[in-house]
Amino acid sequence: MNDGTTGKAGETPPPLVTLPEFDEESYLRLNPDVLVAVAVGKFRSGREHYEHYGRVEGRLAVAPRDLPRDKIIITARPGCAEEAPPVPAGAVDTIKLSSAGGLFVAGWANDSLDRLDTVELYVAGWSIAFSASGLARVRRPDAEQAAGLNIPYALGFWGFIYAGRRLPAGTCNVVMRLKSGAELSLIVNIEPLDDLELRGTVLNHLATAQYTGPAYFNAVSSIGRAIGTQLVDFSQMLTRKAVSAPYIERFHQSGRTPKASVIVCLYGKPDYLALQQALFSQQAEAQDYEFIYVCNSQALAEVLLRDAAIAQLAYGLDITLILLGANAGFAAANNLGAVHARANRLIFMNPDVFPKGAEFARRHLAQIEELPASRTDIFGAALYYDDGSLMHAGMYFEADTIPGFTLGQKEDVTILRVEHYGKGAPPQDATLLRPRPVPAVTGAFMSMNRAWFEALEGFSQDYIFGHYEDADLCLRSLEAGRPAWLADLRLYHLEGKGSARQPVHEGASAVNRWLFTQSWMEPLRETLLGPAPTNAALAEAKR
Amino acid sequence: MKILIIAMYHPELVRGGSQQVAHELFQGLKDVPGVESVLLCSADHNSPAMFKSGARITGFDQRENEYLFLSHDYDYVWQKLPLPLQAQAFAEFLKRINPDVVHFHHFMTYGIDYLTLTRSILPKVRIVFTAHEFLTICAAEGHMVRKTDGALCEQASQVRCHQCLPHRSPEEFFLREQWMKAHLQAVDIFTVPSRFMVEFYARWGLDAEKFLHVPNGLQMPPLPAQAARPARRNRFGFFGQMVDVKGLHVLLEAVNLLRAEGFEDFAVEINGENIHFASPERRREVEAFLAEEAQRPLAERRVSFNGGYHHGQLAARMARVDWVLVPSTWWEIFCLVISEAWHFGRPVIASNQGGPAERITDGKDGLLFELGDARALAEAMRRAATEAGLWETLAGGITPPTSREAMVQGYLAAYEAARRKQKLAAE
Numbered sequence: 002m003n004d005g006t007t008g009k010a011g012e013t014p015p016p017l018v019t020l021p022e023f024d025e026e027s028y029l030r031l032n033p034d035v036l037v038a039v040a041v042g043k044f045r046s047g048r049e050h051y052e053h054y055g056r057v058e059g060r061l062a063v064a065p066r067d068l069p070r071d072k073i074i075i076t077a078r079p080g081c082a083e084e085a086p087p088v089p090a091g092a093v094d095t096i097k098l099s100s101a102g103g104l105f106v107a108g109w110a111n112d113s114l115d116r117l118d119t120v121e122l123y124v125a126g127w128s129i130a131f132s133a134s135g136l137a138r139v140r141r142p143d144a145e146q147a148a149g150l151n152i153p154y155a156l157g158f159w160g161f162i163y164a165g166r167r168l169p170a171g172t173c174n175v176v177m178r179l180k181s182g183a184e185l186s187l188i189v190n191i192e193p194l195d196d197l198e199l200r201g202t203v204l205n206h207l208a209t210a211q212y213t214g215p216a217y218f219n220a221v222s223s224i225g226r227a228i229g230t231q232l233v234d235f236s237q238m239l240t241r242k243a244v245s246a247p248y249i250e251r252f253h254q255s256g257r258t259p260k261a262s263v264i265v266c267l268y269g270k271p272d273y274l275a276l277q278q279a280l281f282s283q284q285a286e287a288q289d290y291e292f293i294y295v296c297n298s299q300a301l302a303e304v305l306l307r308d309a310a311i312a313q314l315a316y317g318l319d320i321t322l323i324l325l326g327a328n329a330g331f332a333a334a335n336n337l338g339a340v341h342a343r344a345n346r347l348i349f350m351n352p353d354v355f356p357k358g359a360e361f362a363r364r365h366l367a368q369i370e371e372l373p374a375s376r377t378d379i380f381g382a383a384l385y386y387d388d389g390s391l392m393h394a395g396m397y398f399e400a401d402t403i404p405g406f407t408l409g410q411k412e413d414v415t416i417l418r419v420e421h422y423g424k425g426a427p428p429q430d431a432t433l434l435r436p437r438p439v440p441a442v443t444g445a446f447m448s449m450n451r452a453w454f455e456a457l458e459g460f461s462q463d464y465i466f467g468h469y470e471d472a473d474l475c476l477r478s479l480e481a482g483r484p485a486w487l488a489d490l491r492l493y494h495l496e497g498k499g500s501a502r503q504p505v506h507e508g509a510s511a512v513n514r515w516l517f518t519q520s521w522m523e524p525l526r527e528t529l530l531g532p533a534p535t536n537a538a539l540a541e542a543k544r
Numbered sequence: 545m546k547i548l549i550i551a552m553y554h555p556e557l558v559r560g561g562s563q564q565v566a567h568e569l570f571q572g573l574k575d576v577p578g579v580e581s582v583l584l585c586s587a588d589h590n591s592p593a594m595f596k597s598g599a600r601i602t603g604f605d606q607r608e609n610e611y612l613f614l615s616h617d618y619d620y621v622w623q624k625l626p627l628p629l630q631a632q633a634f635a636e637f638l639k640r641i642n643p644d645v646v647h648f649h650h651f652m653t654y655g656i657d658y659l660t661l662t663r664s665i666l667p668k669v670r671i672v673f674t675a676h677e678f679l680t681i682c683a684a685e686g687h688m689v690r691k692t693d694g695a696l697c698e699q700a701s702q703v704r705c706h707q708c709l710p711h712r713s714p715e716e717f718f719l720r721e722q723w724m725k726a727h728l729q730a731v732d733i734f735t736v737p738s739r740f741m742v743e744f745y746a747r748w749g750l751d752a753e754k755f756l757h758v759p760n761g762l763q764m765p766p767l768p769a770q771a772a773r774p775a776r777r778n779r780f781g782f783f784g785q786m787v788d789v790k791g792l793h794v795l796l797e798a799v800n801l802l803r804a805e806g807f808e809d810f811a812v813e814i815n816g817e818n819i820h821f822a823s824p825e826r827r828r829e830v831e832a833f834l835a836e837e838a839q840r841p842l843a844e845r846r847v848s849f850n851g852g853y854h855h856g857q858l859a860a861r862m863a864r865v866d867w868v869l870v871p872s873t874w875w876e877i878f879c880l881v882i883s884e885a886w887h888f889g890r891p892v893i894a895s896n897q898g899g900p901a902e903r904i905t906d907g908k909d910g911l912l913f914e915l916g917d918a919r920a921l922a923e924a925m926r927r928a929a930t931e932a933g934l935w936e937t938l939a940g941g942i943t944p945p946t947s948r949e950a951m952v953q954g955y956l957a958a959y960e961a962a963r964r965k966q967k968l969a970a971e
Contacts, residue, residue, distance in 0.1 A: 272622060276719060279657060279726045310628035314635060315661040353715075355722065387702055387718035495715035 023048060023062045031061050089115065089185050090148055091156075093175050096122065096191045099199035102164030103235050106131065107206065108177075109144040109156045115179040120160065123174040124191065131160040135227030138409075139210040139219075153213045155409065161203050161228045163235035196239055197327055203232065204465070204508030214407040220511040221518075222414045229515045236330075236465045243297075243329035244337050250306065252313035252320040259291035259319060260366055261448075262342030265352050266334040266467075267296040269502075271304040273352030274320075275312055280355050282316035284362035290348075291319040293341055295334040299326055331444065331467035332460035339454060347454055349471075351445040353495040357385055361490060365448065368488055375542065378453040379478050381442025382490035383434055391428055392494050393421030395439030395487040396472060397532050398525055417518045417525065419472050422532065438484040438542035440529055444471030445494050447485075457481065465509035469517040476521055476529075484542045547573060547581045547959065548643035550658075552650035554585035554604060554612065557594070561880055562676035565737075565760045565951075566649035570610075572763075572952035579956075582641055586613045586653035600633035611637070615653040621712075622723065623679070624655035634658060635665045645959045647672045648731075652679065656727045663730035670962035672955070673731040674758070675741060677877055680724040681748050683717070684708045687789055687874045688744070696875065696897060696915070699747060725749065732962035735955065737878035738899040754965075756958050760878050761951030764887040768859050774866070778810045778929035780893070781865030783853075783881045786819040788826045791871035791895065796833045797918035798871075798925060799847055805922075808846060810929045812869075815861050817852030862888040866935055867928050870894035873916050879903070883945035891938035893924050909941035 028047040029036040035050045044050045051062055091110030098104050110117050117133040141157035148156065170191040177185045194202065212219035224232065263281075267273065274294055281287055296305055302324045309320045321341055325334065335349050346369060356362065369377050384392040402415040419441070423433035444460075444467075457477050464470040475485040528536040551566035563585060573581035585604070587594040595614050596602055604610040613634070618625055625631070634654070638646070646662050646669050662671055679686030681700045688697040691708040702717035728734075728750065735758040736742060746752040784790050792814070799812060814834075819827055837847045853861050862868075868885035870876065875898030882903055885892050894900035896912035904910040911928065913920035928934060 275622070275624065275657070276723055279660065280722055282660075283726050283729065304626060307626050307628050311624075311626070311631045311657070311661075314628070314631050315657050315664050317664060355719070387715045493718075495719060 023051060028055070028060070028062045035060075087183060089177065089179050089183050091177050091185050092144075093177075093187055093189045096173055096175070096189055097194045097199055097202060098168060098170045098191050099194050099196040100167060101196045101235075101238060102166045102168050103161065103196060103199045103203075104129070104164060104168070105159070105161050105199060105203050105206075106175075107157070107159035108175075109141045109158065110177050110179070110185070111144070111148040111150075111156055112179055113148070113150060113154050113156070115181045115183060117158065117177065118180045119176075119178045120158070121176040121178065123176070124169065124171060126169050129162065131162070132227070133158070136160040137207070137210070137223035137228055139223070140213055142211070155213050157210070159206055159210075161231050161235075163231045163238070165234070165238075196235075196242075200232075200236060200239060200465075201505045204505040204512070206508070207511055208504040208506075208508035213409060215403060217511070218401075218403045218414055218416065219408055220508075221416050221515045222408055222410075224512060225515055225519075229512055229519070232465070232512055233463050233516060237462060239327065240329045240333045240462050243325050243327040244333050246326070247295075247337060248302070248324040248326075249341065250309070250322045250324075252309050252322070253291075254317065254319060257288070257291070257319055259344045260289040261346040261348055262291050262293055262338075262344040263348045263350050264293045264295065264335050264338030264342060265350050266331050266338070267294055267301065267305070267352055268298050268328065269301075270352070271301045271308060274305055275308045277352060277355065278312040278316045278318060278320070281362070282318055284356055284359055286363045286366060287318060289366060290362060291321065291343060293321040293323065293338040295323040295325065295338045297325055297328040297330070297334055299324075328466065330462065330465060332464055332470040333462045335444075336459040336462065339451070339459060342451065345451045347449045347451050349444055349447040349449070351494065354384070354446050355493045355495075357491040357493050361492065365488075365490055368490070369448075374450065375483060376436070376486045376488075377448070378450045378483050379442070379475065380448050380486040380488045381439070382446050382448075382488055382492050384443065384445060384492055384494040385428060386425070387493060387495055389428055391423045391426040391430065391433060392496065393424050393443070394433040395422045395437075395485075396420065396441040396443060396475075397422065397534065398440060398472070398521075398530055400522070400526070400530055415518070415522065416514055417522060419469065420532070434489070436489050437487055438539050439487050440479070440484070440534055440536070440539065441472040441475035442485045442487060444474075445496070446492055447471060447474075448488070453478070453483065463516060464513045466506055467513075468510045469513040473517060473520065476524070479536070479538055480524070482538055484536075484539050486542075545579050545645065545959070546641070546643040547579060547645045547647060548638070548641050549573075549581060549583050550613075550646065550648045550650070550654070551583065551585045552652045552654075553590070554587065554610070556605075557585075557587055557591045561760070561878070562649050562674075564762070564880070565674075565676070568760075568762055568948050569647075569649075569952060569955055572761075572948045575949075576952060576956065580609075582609045582611070582643065584611045584613055584637070586615045588615045588618065588653055600630050601637050613654065618653055619655075620652075622720070623652060624657050625653070631658075631661060635661065638662060638665045638669075642666070643669060645670045645672060645962065647674070647955070647959075649674050649676065656680065656724055659727045659730040668966070670733070670959060670966060671731050672733045672735065672958050672962055673728070674735045674737075675745070676737065678741075678744060678875075680728060681721075681744065683712070683720060689789060689874045694873065694916070698744070721748075732965050733958050735958050738902050740875075740898060740902050741877065756954070756961060758951060758954035758958060759946040760880060760883065761946040761948045761954075762880060762883055762887075763948040764884070764945075765855065765859050767888065768863060771863060776809075776929070777866040777935035779865045780810065780812045780867045780869050780925060780928075781861065781890075782812065782814045782816060782869050782871075783861070783884065784816050784870075785821065786814075786816040786830065787821045788823050789872060789874035789876075790816075791873040791916070792816070793826055793829055794871040794873065794916060794918050794921055795869055796830065796847070798922040801919055801922040802926060803846070805926075807926055808844075810846060810925060812847045813861070813865055814847065814849045815851070815853050858884060859888065862890060865890065867925075868892045869921075869925075870900050871921055872898075872900070874898070876900055886942045886945045889939050889942060891935065891942060893921070893928060905941070908938070909943065910938055 025047050093108035096106045119130045121130040136158040138155035139157040144156040170193045173189050173191050175187045175189050309322050383394040386392045399418045399420050400415050405411050405413045460470045461473050549566050549570050551563045553563045555563040555567045570581050570583040573579050602612050604612045677686035678688045682688045690697050702714040705717040706714045734755045737760045739757045742755045834849050868890045872895050878899045882892050892910040895915035897915045906912040911924045913924045
């Protein structure tokens with residue numbers, strides 16, 4: 002690399018010729034780097050520099066007469082020199098590779114002036130170039146400090162790709178390339194990781210990263226260009242694996258034919274099986290229901306097996322326990338539960354949902370018998386908080402937009418939000434409680450005709466862990482002409498108390514919100530946003 | 545009629561009021577013609593030697609009709625035992641004994657869900673539940689004393705309970721109430737040793753009609769020969785567990801106040817144990833007081849600590865005092881110590897709430913002072929020690945405590961009420 006000013010002067014300089022276009026004093030004034038180089042003895046004179054480098058670089062050698070006022074003038078032609086740009090500051094924190102080919106890279110580069118273009122990984126047997134536009138950019142206060150930046154800047158980056166095949170780990174040559182062509186080359190050892198652990202790492206990273214603007218919008222939009230699709234693919238593979246070999250134990254009394262199968266997805270907390278059985282068994286006609294508990298937490302297996310055995314002895318309801326070796330998520334667990342259900346009526350119910358009043362079970366079955374199928378193929382119920390107020394009575398959708406500049410990008414960002422009718426309202430608000438078609442009902446309690454559930458192919462397993470798959474199912478039902486109904490039924494929902502929530506779930510929630518927005522923004526935009534949507538199928542159902 | 549009595553702990557393994565009453569009942573029922581009683585007491589880590597490999601229920605010390613339920617890994621949060629084999633053993637035991645009445649004196653170490661389990665296994669059995677405290681209502685040891693400020697609590701709610709136990713959410717307490725009530729539905733008749741408890745349970749949502757008042761009755765030791773009348777009635781005795789809610793700290797503070805006033809013509813004897821169950825702060829406070837007291841010259845000592853006592857020592861310990869002090873800072877559900885004091889003719893000076901307030905008539909058979917108020921106790925003690933004739937008046941007002949036989953008759957009435965209730969429901 003030779004930038005002209007750092008080049009060493011020759012031992013025997015060529016004879017100096019007076020050049021009409023050259024003026025030593027003007028040259029040194031116009032080129033302060035040369036002035037410094039001459040002062041430290043690298044060149045004997047400005048002219049020597051000019052002869053060797055300056056001319057080729059297109060440097061001005063004579064001060065233009067009548068220099069224009071208040072205007073920048075260019076004194077050299079940029080790009081003419083063959084000089085290489087400086088090495089950027091940066092580092093790679095980690096590269097993790099899972100056994101199924103999930104690849105996660107995180108690091109930082111000071112590209113505040115010269116934007117990052119690619120992050121290239123070269124390993125024996127494979128290589129990949131992450132395009133910078135597909136990487137998520139996050140703040141790294143430590144790097145900002147190292148780079149001497151006074152304003153927050155997203156120097157950090159991370160990327161994820163799912164190769165779908167086993168790749169050898171080992172030593173990796175990483176090249177971070179900036180738009181100017183400047184590059185930083187590093188040697189990094191790739192850390193091999195379990196697939197599930199890698200998913201957790203990535204989602205955790207997404208949830209806990211720092212951003213320059215609004216964090217949640219940033220998180221959702223940062224994965225939109227490439228990472229989101231890759232994560233969904235990767236997670237789908239893990240879900241398929243998790244549900245492929247369930248352990249199933251039935252605590253049944255022989256000769257029973259349930260009228261409804263209650264499918265409950267458990268995660269993190271085992272307490273709710275016993276509590277739900279104790280309380281549900283008090284219901285009139287409780288014996289017409291069977292319960293299918295699908296557990297996404299490996300660690301709960303022993304406790305649940307014990308509790309189910311005690312519950313069968315004490316309460317006598319039929320229980321099927323399906324234990325999974327890994328977290329398959331809400332959608333896949335419920336779909337699996339549906340496969341093992343014996344009744345034609347499926348109820349998807351959270352573990353922290355409990356009937357309000359002793360007549361719930363009877364009334365639920367009565368409504369299915371009495372009401373037209375169009376109202377019972379898919380319906381939800383009014384849910385209440387423990388404090389007595391209404392939690393909600395149906396769901397609708399809103400879109401939130403934020404100016405692009407707050408995220409450091411040109412385009413504004415819009416993401417969909419699921420909103421609830423009557424959150425915290427007085428318990429007996431007739432307007433909220435009246436049976437009616439609604440844009441969606443919550444998966445915390447959803448009653449479905451089994452045939453309709455199967456026709457819709459169940460919950461979408463694209464959503465990671467949980468959130469938005471219930472709204473997605475309702476919207477697919479609505480698209481197929483059958484909107485979800487809010488029925489005249491009431492339950493308690495101790496929201497969020499039935500499972501253990503961690504940062505990875507927040508990360509998954511961000512991915513799901515991105516996916517939900519991606520899938521439903523266009524269909525919703527015209528007629529399905531807001532608490533009073535004008536959608537034709539909804540209006541038709543109301544009639 | 546066959547009656548299965550279920551108790552937390554055997555009183556000979558772990559002492560405590562509810563198991564003592566359950567055992568008294570078991571013994572008392574033996575004398576009732578046509579009645580067979582079986583006693584099932586739990587044992588847990590407190591009695592490791594009682595455990596036998598592979599056994600879940602065993603006999604006890606070659607006693608006829610006494611069994612031990614070997615409990616472990618109990619879930620104190622939800623009050624349940626997460627052991628299916630234990631539940632199966634209990635179910636088998638119920639079928640084998642096949643009682644007409646199952647009388648629960650406690651559920652802890654078994655699980656509140658054992659009420660439902662009993663109903664499930666024996667659908668027609670009469671289930672009687674005796675509440676010896678408020679554990680179904682109150683997760684803070686069933687005391688209904690606010691952990692926030694030590695005030696007495698009259699009403700549980702999910703927010704108030706969360707304030708007492710902040711690591712548990714209001715939702716959890718909401719669910720706890722539902723869980724408890726779901727299982728209490730299996731009960732035909734509730735009994736309580738003090739009437740005031742009925743109001744608490746009714747306020748909580750249980751049907752007051754299902755409650756009967758059956759005071760605890762003990763088989764008392766014979767009275768000693770009449771001792772010579774002491775010239776002064778200035779000796780006070782504390783009997784009981786040295787845990788916070790028994791209010792020993794209030795008594796010691798009262799002693800400090802009397803000393804500060806220059807009144808020293810009295811003696812206090814402390815008979816108790818289990819100070820290791822007290823909170824660390826109270827324990828330090830009590831132990832520091834007793835240590836300082838022990839350092840005083842004999843003539844200046846006003847408080848002496850006698851340690852724990854067994855039933856056979858009660859007469860001797862009572863003979864050393866004129867008055868029995870019950871400075872409890874909780875509702876003190878029944879207070880067997882009052883029964884014991886009365887049996888030996890000792891008037892009681894007690895806090896003016898809960899069981900003592902219900903049993904003692906101030907100025908007739910004892911004295912009541914403001915609960916938790918050390919100055920009020922000091923004044924009552926000074927009056928008791930100095931007012932001529934007071935002791936004789938109050939001792940003369942004492943009515944004999946409920947006998948074991950009376951208690952047995954009370955419970956037989958409860959079993960009969962449960963039968964009538966079931967018959968009514970069937971019709």
